[in-house]
Amino acid sequence: MIFEVAVLFLALLWAVSLWLFLNYSKRQRQVLAEQAVGDALRDQRIKDLAKRLDDYQNVTVRMGDTLHELRSVVAPLPDKLLQLEQRDPNDVTFSQAAKLVGMGASVEELTQTCGLTQAEAQLMSKLHRAQ
Template sequence: MLVALALLGVVCLALGGFSVRLLLEQRRQAALIAQQATQGAALELRLKELGKRLESYQRINVRMGEELGELRKQVANLPERLARLEQRDPASLSFSQAARLAGMGASAADLTQACGLSQAEADLVARLHRGRPQD
C-alpha cells in the first residue's frame, strides 16, 4: 500500500509538472498570436497605404497620357507649317538658313536678329531644328 501511495504521489507530481509546462506553452502561444495579430494589422494598414499610392500613380499616369496625346496633336502639324512658311517668300525670309543656324544651337533671339524672322517664327524654327544633325 505504501508503494502504491508513493507511486500515486510520483504520478501526481508528474501530472502537476506537465500541467505547468502546458500552461507556460499556452501563454507563449497566446503571446505569439497577439504579436502576429499586431503585425497583421500593421501589414494591412501598409497595404492600404500602398494601394492608395498605386491608385494615385495610375491617375497621374492617365493624365500624363492624355496630355501627351494633346501634345502629339499640337506637334503633328509643325513640319507642314514650317514647310509652308519656307515656301512663302524665300527672298525675304531665310528659313533654310535659320534651320541651319538652329541646328548649330542658335537661340530664337539669334534667329530673329540674323534672319529677320518674327519671334514666333524663330521659336518654331528653333524648336524644330534644335539638336538635329546638319544636312
C-alpha cells in the same frame, strides 16, 4: 507506501504537465498576438501600396491625356515649318514689322531686319506708334 509514492509521483507529474501546458498556452497567445500585430502592419502596408498604385495610375492617365493634347497641338507643326521654309525670304510680312514697331524698333532697324524701304519703314512706324 508504494501506493502513496505512486500517487505522489503522479500528482507531481500532473503538476509539471499542467505547468508545461499553461506555459505552452501562454507562449501560443504571445505568438498569436505578435502575429496579429504583424498581420495588421502587413495589411496597412498593402493598403498604402494600393493607394500609391492608384495615385500612379491616375498620374499616368493624366499624363496620357496631356500627351494626347500635346500631340494634337504638335501635329500641324511640320506642315507649318515646311511653309516657313518654303517662304520667300524677300517677302516681308508687315505684321512682323508692326510687332517690331510695337516693341520700340526704329526706322533703321525696320529697314535692316525686315528689308523695308525707308518710306515703308517710316509709314509702319507712324501707323503703329499712333495707335
